[in-house]
Amino acid sequence: MKRPLILAAGLVVLALIAVIDVLVYRSGWRRRRAMAFLLAWVCPGAGHALMGKWRKGLFFFAILVVTYVFGLWLSGWRTISFDDNPFYHVGQYGSGLTALLGAWLGDPKAFPRDDLPKSWFDPGLLYVCVAGLLNVVIMLSVLDIASASEKQAGESPAPQAQEGKA
Amino acid sequence: MTYLLFYVPITFVVMLVLEACKRDDPRQIARRAAVNLGMLTGVLVVGSVLVFLINKYL
Secondary structure, three states: OOHHHHHHHHHHHHHHHHHHHHHHOOOHHHHHHHHHHHHHHHOOOHHHHHOOOHHHHHHHHHHHHHHHHHHHHHOOOOOOOOOOOHHHHHHHHHOHHHHHHHHHHOOOOOOOOOOOOHHHHHHHHHHHHHHHHHHHHHHHHHHHHHHHHHHHOOOOOOHHHHHHHO | OHHHHHHHHHHHHHHHHHHHHHOOOHHHHHHHHHHHHHHHHHHHHHHHHHHHHHHHHO
16 A cells, blocks of 8 residues: 555654754764664664674674564565554564565565465564564664773763863 | 474574673573573473463362
């Protein structure tokens, strides 16, 4: 139905977040942290790559892609529509990539594959959902790494206060 | 019952991601993920056996 509309809305939201991010976070570390968080949502592992943890980023990307593709294979290359399972459907929005594919492939309604046992359909939906939800955990990990890097660099969490003291 | 087989890989993936968020050493990540998977599976098996026994005999 409204695939172009959903995609356009997603892109507008992303652009808005990026603009707000640039306007609000003028400090280098804060902006980098916010960008890493946003990137981590758009593409699993990209946030870690931005923070300099390339190997970990690639690992997260690979493991989530394998999980997602395996789930898609089990569920007949259809992602979860709201009618299939509202909770699993929302889980897809944990990452931009799965949300985008969800918007693209999720309509029409998913149906079990003929060549696989019917009982494998539900685990397929679960794999698709878990790939999205795990990305939320990875996004929080990016924030953690960014805070640690900020502390290591010796930059104060409130640079404006420091400037005022000086 | 075959769908129960899918429990192992997805749980291992979840454990791997959770451990990878905490640690950097790949060997330690794999080891801790396997240990946690074993623990969780053990707890679930014991719990289900208990529920089965309670339903059957009580």
